[in-house]
Amino acid sequence: DAGITQSPRHKVTETGTPVTLRCHQTENHRYMYWYRQDPGHGLRLIHYSYGVKDTDKGEVSDGYSVSRSKTEDFLLTLESATSSQTSVYFCAISETADRNEQFFGPGTRLTVL
Amino acid sequence: AQSVAQPEDQVNVAEGNPLTVKCTYSVSGNPYLFWYVQYPNRGLQFLLKYITGDNLVKGSYGFEAEFNKSQTSFHLKKPSALVSDSALYFCAVRDLSGYSTLTFGKGTMLLVSP
Numbered sequence: 577d578a579g580i581t582q583s584p585r586h587k588v589t590e591t592g593t594p595v596t597l598r599c600h601q602t603e604n605h606r607y608m609y610w611y612r613q614d615p616g617h618g619l620r621l622i623h624y625s626y627g628v629k630d631t632d633k634g635e636v637s638d639g640y641s642v643s644r645s646k647t648e649d650f651l652l653t654l655e656s657a658t659s660s661q662t663s664v665y666f667c668a669i670s671e672t673a674d675r676n677e678q679f680f681g682p683g684t685r686l687t688v689l
Numbered sequence: 690a691q692s693v694a695q696p697e698d699q700v701n702v703a704e705g706n707p708l709t710v711k712c713t714y715s716v717s718g719n720p721y722l723f724w725y726v727q728y729p730n731r732g733l734q735f736l737l738k739y740i741t742g743d744n745l746v747k748g749s750y751g752f753e754a755e756f757n758k759s760q761t762s763f764h765l766k767k768p769s770a771l772v773s774d775s776a777l778y779f780c781a782v783r784d785l786s787g788y789s790t791l792t793f794g795k796g797t798m799l800l801v802s803p
Contacts, residue, residue: 618794620793674785678791
């Protein structure tokens, strides 16, 4: 999976608790992305980063925050998890934002009870 | 706003037959187009892309796609399907005008029967 790891790979948590997912890359790519995958919706962009400390919102950013303090790490935080955030979360990286393809991590399956 | 449509939730084809997975897009400018494949419990894998040039793009695992600007389509094709091609396929588009991120379609499940 192109030098991308995600942790944890599986997590079960309870409504109202904070959750942080980690994406780590060894490719030194500038751009990093967080998506969620839900049946019938495909992949939807949550947040993305175009450099250290540079982030922006995606299509479904409500209830999520991100941080990128190092090139290799991109963290996704659910401040107070809700059942609607039960999903599979994918991290992706790319060298550029336009013509280069994105490479995806293996995903994190999150269940919020 | 940019968008992608994959009109078929599922495509069924017999092994050895040609396959087509359809994708249409909407952008205000010129598009960058991508196809990805997802096997069960895995992340997405890049198959091929259209940036510019030849309308017929060849990619991994014998797949190809044809860019048709007048029909705003980018259908994925393979001359002879394999059972191992069974997977979820995603089309994605990025508008070249202005800064935008990649927009994915909802995905098409391809089932190849022996």
